[in-house]
Amino acid sequence: MSNEIVVDPIIMKIEPIGEFKRASEEMQIPVLPFEEDADVLVDNRTIDLWDDLLNDPLKKLYEYDEADSAWIKSSTNIQVSDSTYAERLFDMDQKSPIYFANNNSVRTMINVFVNRQKHQTALTLGRSKMYFPLYEQILDENEMPYELKYLSVIESALRPDAHSRMGAKGLWQFMYATGKAYGLDINSYVDERMDPEKSTRAACKYLKYLHGLYNDWNLALAAYNAGPGNVNKAIRRSGGKRDYWQIRRYLPRETRSYVPNFLAMAYAFEYAKEHGLRALPYPIAFYETDTIIVKKQVSFANVARHTGITVSELELLNPEYKKNLIPMNRQGNVLRLPKKHLDKYFAAEDAIAKEPVVEQLTTNYKNANSSKNTNTKRDVTYYRVCSGDVLGTIAERYGVGLSQLRAWNNIRGSRIYPGQKLTIYYNKLPSSSSKTTVAKTSTKETFASNTGKLYHTVRKGDTLWDIAKLYNGVSVYDLERWNSHINFKKMKPGQRIIVKK
Known part of the structure; x- marks a missing residue:
């Protein structure tokens, strides 16, 4: 989302194109043969957010059933004809004041969201049950198109804690100045850019303002990403054209992909079932x-x-x-x-x-060795990240908060990488039953097969989460993949499951 909120005087010279579809369009549905558009892309910020979704430290709160696990492992994509795509996009266009174009740019991104990155889309489908009811209520109050809720999926992957490299935060990715301009409180203790309700109300005000400039939702969306200045510049360079698709080549590259991304994500959500997409569980609705x-x-x-x-x-x-x-x-x-x-x-x-x-250790332990600090009795240790580690798992292992671990190591979000060195202030080290000790020395709990696989023997009360914590670099998702033949809801003591391949 752009930080720019200055209105360019050129807008005052532009005639509004109106809310209704262009009168020149005939009511027949054109069917275009699909060719991938290499000019559209999923930007790096969205890829980072989706990677974080797959490694969400809160996945310990999720409960995937057998059908969810089977779907995750599936690689089958449902093929859809060009005419079906055309009909569906036409139907969406007729039901919304937002123009849903059927072209190769939109189709390329639909293919990404419903096929190539369908697991990430499925995770956001699950998250939507937490945020979409709130969005719809606020959009309804403001008499704005309900489809604008999908903008937050593109902006943040429905992660309220999302941070961009440029400093944008929250579900709607407000920059500091724009957030303050639209009434969001940001201080040492509170950042309302990450407040789902208040940030949504602010986003509606900003989008309504942008739509007022152009009287066109596609141009308003482009301005939300690039700022009104860049959109106005593109309008001038195009000779005064006032249609997103006509000025698109004059926009920054990210914005050339932004509107197709939005339209394609809206399609993916609307026709998720038809494409076999499954809303993966989220802890709460x-x-x-x-x-x-x-x-x-x-x-x-x-x-x-x-x-x-x-x-x-x-x-x-x-x-x-x-x-x-x-x-x-x-x-x-x-x-x-x-x-x-x-x-x-x-x-x-x-x-x-x-x-x-x-106060949370965000402030108390940044200078843990300071003589003024009341927590100087805490010891410090260093942890080297292994492949498959999740930040939340490491925090729990050492008995510290996730936000503390982030603060001590200057981490935004939850992305970590193998070999990274983490500083941890702790009351006591993990007990001798921690994952490394168990995996290497316990003869009662584990055994190695002649194929090189390591097995864990299930004890009474064991859960997948408990077992994953015992073995370095192993996640619940790994256990589900390696043991797809097991119904984990009916695990029994004495049962053996693969914990290392």
Whole structure:
């Protein structure tokens, strides 16, 4: 999303093209033979976000059933004829004030989202149950096209904690200046660019403003990405044309792909079932949550201790709080909780408010050896990342918070790479039953076959997550792939599963 919010005077000279489809278009549906457009691409920022989705540290909260696991392993793509694509895009175009073009650029990106990167699309389909009900409600209040909800998928892969290299943050990727201009509070404790509701309201205001400049949603989307200045420049260079597809070649390359990306993602969501796409599970749905007003200073750790909800779940539902701490606010701050935990919260509300609040280690341990720091008794260790490691798994192994681990190592998001050295401040090292020790020395729990595979013997109470934690570089997804013949919901003590190939 662009940081530019200056209006170019040229816009005042442009005649609006109107909301309705072009009168010259005939009501027949043109069928075009598909040829891949090499000029469109999924930009690197989106690829990074999707890679993070596949390595989400919160995947420990997910529950994939046997059918989900089988679908993930499947590589079958459903073939669709050119005429079917044409009919579907025509139908979408007729139902929306946004122009849905049927051309090779859009078709190329549809192929990416429903075939080549269908697993990532399936993950965002699952995430949509948390965010789309909120988006639709706010879009409806503003009388804006419902299809604009798909813009957030392109911007952030529906990750409220998404950060870009340029400094944009949140579901709608607001830059600092644009976020402030549209009323989002950004301070030491709170960043409302990552607040799902407030950032969506701000995005609607900004999109409405951009649409007011051009009276065309495709141009408004282009301006959301490149800024009005770049769109105005493209209009001038095209000789005053006011159609995205006519000025597209004069736009920055990313913006030339941006609108096709948006239209293709909208198609992928609308016709997911027809393409065999499966919405992979997400820990919670919007309707399963509710909000409460908190006026006193409260830490996530205290809320978790009294309600049974995990700090990870609180981070998932309340990404706007930068230090896992809700600051005091006379008007009140919003805390979102699962409905099933509300009674426990209200029962312990006074106790939670009275407990001393310790800031998350984001600040306390950056200078852990400082004489002024109250946590100098903590020791420091260094961890070398192995292939397959997930940041959340490492944090849990050492008994520290995910946000702490990010802060100590200057990590944005959750991307790590093999060989990376992580600094960790800990109370105690992992116990002798940690993954490396078990995998190398335990004869009761593991055995190696003559094929080189390592097996784990299931104990009573074992879960896939527990087992994955024991073996270096092994994820739940790896276990599911290597043991596709096993129904993990019915694991029994004594059963053997492959933990290394």
